[in-house]
Amino acid sequence: MTFTEYLTRNYDNLLELGLEHLNLVLVSMGIALVVGLPLGIVAHRNGFLRNPILSTAGFFLTLPSLALFAIFIPVFGIGAPPAIAALSLYALLPIVSNTVAGLASVSPAVVKASQGMGMTGFQRLLRVELPLAWPVILTGIRVSTQVVVGIAAIAALVGGPGLGTEIFRGLRSQGNASAPNLVYGGTLGVIVLALLLDAAFLLIRRLTISRGIR
Amino acid sequence: MTTTDTLTQPGPARSGAKPMIELLGLTKRFPGTAEAAVDGLTLTVDEGEITVLVGPSGCGKTTSMELINRLIEPTSGRILIDGKDMTHTNPDELRRHIGYVIQETGLLPHRTIAQNVGIVPKLLGWDKARIAARVDELLEMVGMDPATYRGRYPKELSGGQRQRVGVARALAADPPVMLMDEPFGAIDPITRERLQNEFLRLQQQVRKTIIFVTHDIDEALKMGDRIAVLRNQSHIAQYDTPENLLTSPADDYVSDFIGTGASLKRLNLSRVRDIEMATDAPTASVSAPVAEVRAALLASSWTSLLLLDAAGRPVRWVTSRDLGRAERGAALADVGLPVEAIVEPHATLADALDELIASNVGCTVVVDGSGAYQGIVDLETIMIVVRTVRDEYERFHLAQKLAQQPADGRAR
Amino acid sequence: MADTALATRATGGPDSAVLRRGGSGLSWFGMPVLLAVILGATYLWVGSLELDTIERRTLNADQLTRSTLEHLHMTAVSTAIVIVLAIPLGVLLSRPFARPVVPAVLGVANIGQGVPSFGLITIVILWTSLGFWPMIIGLVACSMLPILRNTMVGLEQVDRTAVKASRGMGMSPLQVLLRVELPLAFPVMIAGIRTALIINVGTATLGTFFGQGGLGFIVYNGITLNRTPVLITGVVLVSALALLVDYLAGALGRLLAPRGL
Structure with missing residues (x-):
């Protein structure tokens, strides 16, 4: 069976796995954002907590992915939950560190002027600092997403969903004539998903960044 | 001759206008520093006047200004605005009623010109129509066509235009008091000259009580109704009208700061009118x-x-x-x-x-x-003006020398 | 692939200053102490358990030592090869004559970010065979980018005036490269090497799926046999190894960095 034949026959299956994969990525990214953005803001505002927060986020990124997936199995059992937990932690560092860097890059003059006009700390954060830091933060989110899309393929090794299962199937049926197709299909699917998500980020960039700072 | 005793409010007889800003023994000591950055600054600014704080860099003039809108909280001392003690009010609320212009303008780069000018009115909860009308009025006032500039972003303006928007933004909620920290400092000399003139004309209409910080004595002489020459720790060396500053500097520090060419500088004080x-x-x-x-x-x-x-x-x-x-x-x-x-x-x-x-x-x-x-x-x-000024000046100095050093040949 | 984020961290724009600050006692001794505590605690915990025969088959000194050595072997060989390949390539690509191809290389590098390491290694294995060297090829392919990119970026950001001044003093281009550019680019390059190392330690965990053992064997055994002590031991060992390698690479980089940078 040629690769094209495989693709036409398994189109449905690949699409389903791709959606599973995407789901895994989006849920993990959502959790990472909900946790990472506030952590980044705290790290920016509190010099004392900055290094502990960044080191902790960096610590997770240093751990081998298989180890991080595995550690949650005793807690959550096999399946999507341990994968989501691990991927969320992986996604943390780029989000947190870019939030810190983005907020630090906001011009002190703009901050001082906003303060001098009587904005409260919260108004300043919401209306001035976060919008101005947003391009850098968005880059962090984009990097995180790319990392998570790739690593999510490993989730299959610990019984998780997504395109990794197709690669794993191929690996286990090694020697079989269809094995390469499965591996190519899974790998290609991940790459396509990564490219699509990257394109989505370009669009989000266009839509969410003020013309004044583009 | 003026003394440096700041508590007795030296200088020429005041016109009887009511004091708008009163600083009483304002002091700031940053943690970990031996010397106070601002030490017991006492100063009164009358309603509708421009008072310039001028001094060399590091003398504490910017810190002094930031103590007034409490961007820096004073260690001790009191701030009275229009007779009310502002030392312990909500600082955000306070700042919404003080116009603030800084050298770097601090326009929000992600907001349009109209949005920038409308920031304080929006914070104060004005409705949209009122904000829009006020924005157009202000842009008109600072000489920028609202239709052209309303929707632009700060990066699309020149430095001079940005500073105009900065001034319009500070005036937005019609605050009685304005603080201006070297507002024209980062602008080329020709544009600066023009902005200074425009601003003086604007001040004729709006009559704000203004504290203006600069390190440039020429700008101080031009802009100020009254000038406080500061030395270290914001100690006032002399607080006086520009004329008196030029004709009777309190001491060597002030005359050194004014520098040479005082009679030419007096041309800055005489208005065409x-x-x-x-x-x-x-x-x-x-x-x-x-x-x-x-x-x-x-x-x-x-x-x-x-x-x-x-x-x-x-x-x-x-x-x-x-x-x-x-x-x-x-x-x-x-x-x-x-x-x-x-x-x-x-x-x-x-x-x-x-x-x-x-x-x-x-x-x-x-x-x-x-x-x-x-x-x-x-x-x-x-x-003719130059000659009269010079004659007056020389006569004055001669008299002063004779009075101070009757039998001393050292007189220059 | 973790390399994107790690490379971002290593080449870092504004954030590298935040992340690479340090020199305090905690940053020198904190990590070894932490690792000793975690390893000690795991040892005591596992030691206190009644292990069944299945667990004992994996959790014995022989097996643990062998897996660790296999893991180190894969990591060391692949990192050495990737350094030898990627640094000269990065230097070549930073020379003026290579300028036309640089955008293309960086473009491929960017697409490469989306390639899953697991898929990449499997493809290499399918094309060749199961074995140590195919595994190494896969690892090298996965960790190539950060070193290559950091070498290029590091050389790119060397102060042009320093280069010009050195040429002006009569150094040959080779002398400028060896005495000025490479020393000045060193901190960024070492960060890339460190990143590659971490990727290799992490990806070598997959070695067990390709018959190459390593600490992934312990972890995977723990999962498939449903034995938590085995799983935890594997996770702790491989994590400790990654953190230790990262720590040593960081310390080495700090010691070797030219003074004044």
Whole structure:
């Protein structure tokens, strides 16, 4: 069976796995954002907590992915939950560190002027600092997403969903004539998903960044 | 002579205006530093006046200003605005009622010009229509066409335009008090000059109580109704009117700071409106018959005649020979020289002199706010002022020397 | 692939200053102490358990030592190869004559970010065979980018005036490269090497799926046999190894960095 034949026959299956994969990525990214953005803001505002927060986020990124997936199995059992937990932690560092860097890059003059006009700390954060830091933060989110899309393929090794299962199937049926197709299909699917998500980020960039700072 | 005893409010007799800003023993000590950054600053600014804090860098003038809107919380001392103690009120609330302009403008780069100007009104909860109307009014006021600039972003403006928006933004909620920290410091000299003049004209209308920080004594002399020369830790070396500062500096520190050329600097203090300008120059409408124009020129003792448009605005200088060309068929509007040197009455003599030197004829035309012809300032008028000032100044110094050092040959 | 984020961290724009600050006692001794505590605690915990025969088959000194050595072997060989390949390539690509191809290389590098390491290694294995060297090729392919990119970026950001001044003093281009550019680019390059190392330690965990053992064997055994002590031991060992390698690479980089940078 040629690769094209495989693709036409398994189109449905690949699409389903791709959606599973995407789901895994989006849920993990959502959790990472909900946790990472506030952590980044705290790290920016509190010099004392900055290094502990960044080191902790960096610590997770240093751990081998298989180890991080595995550690949650005793807690959550096999399946999507341990994968989501691990991927969320992986996604943390780029989000947190870019939030810190983005907020630090906001011009002190703009901050001082906003303060001098009587904005409260919260108004300043919401209306001035976060919008101005947003391009850098968005880059962090984009990097995180790319990392998570790739690593999510490993989730299959610990019984998780997504395109990794197709690669794993191929690996286990090694020697079989269809094995390469499965591996190519899974790998290609991940790459396509990564490219699509990257394109989505370009669009989000266009839509969410003020013309004044583009 | 003025003393440096700041608590007794030295300087010339005050006009009886009510004090708007009162600083009482304002002190800031940053943690971990031995010396206070600002040490017991006491200063009163009257309503509608511009007080300039001037001093070398590091003297604490910016810190002093930031103590007033409490961007820096004072260690001790009190701030009274319009008689009310602001030392312990909500700082955000306080700042919404104090206009604030800084050197770097601090415009929000992600917001349009209209949104920038509307920040404080929005914080104060004005409705949209009122904000929009106010924004247009302010842009108009600082000389920027609202239709053109409303929707632009800060990066699309020049430095001078940005600073204009900064001023408009500070005026947005019509605060009684404004703080300006080197607002024209980062702008090229020519634009700075223009912005200073525009701002003085604006101040004539709005009559804000302003504290203005600069390190440039020339700017201080030009902008200030009163100037506080600061030394280290914001100690006031002299708090006085520009005239008194130039004619009777309190001590060597102040006279060193003012530097040389004090009599030329006095040109910065005399306004065109204060001197006698020539009003006998022949004028005629640009649409008048040539014969009538020639008659007007001949009837005067001048060699040139000023052509005015329908609104009375100066258009061209014409001589007898230019009129000859007009008689041979050229349009009046095409002959002679365009009027380039134009100042308004609030301009300083230094401005008038600048214009005059740069222009193609030996005099500067004075116009009112709407651009209509008022009179002429020529070199001779300016020379007379310079001479009187210098004479007065020298007489004053001679008297001072004689009084201070009766039997001392060291006098320079 | 973790390399994107790690490379971002290593080449870092504004954030590298935040992340690479340090030199305090905690940053020198904190990590070894933490690792000792975690390893000690795991040892005591596992030691206190009654292990069944299945657990004992994996959790014995022989097996643990062998897996650790296999893991180190894969990591060391692949990192050495990737350094030898990627640094000269990065230097070549930073020379003026290579300028036309640089955008293309960086473009491929960017697409490469989206390639899953697991898929990449499997493809290499399918094309060749199961074995140590195919595994190494896969690892090298996965960790190539950060070193290559950091070498290029590091050389790119060397102060042009320093280069010009050195040329002006009569150094040959080679002398400028060896004495000025490479020393000045060193901190960024070492960060890339460190990143590659972390990727290799992490990806070598997959070695067990390709018959190459390593600490992934312990972890995977723990999962498939459903034995938590085995799983935890594997996770702790491989994590400790990654953190230790990262720590040593960081310390080495700090010691070797030219003074004044």
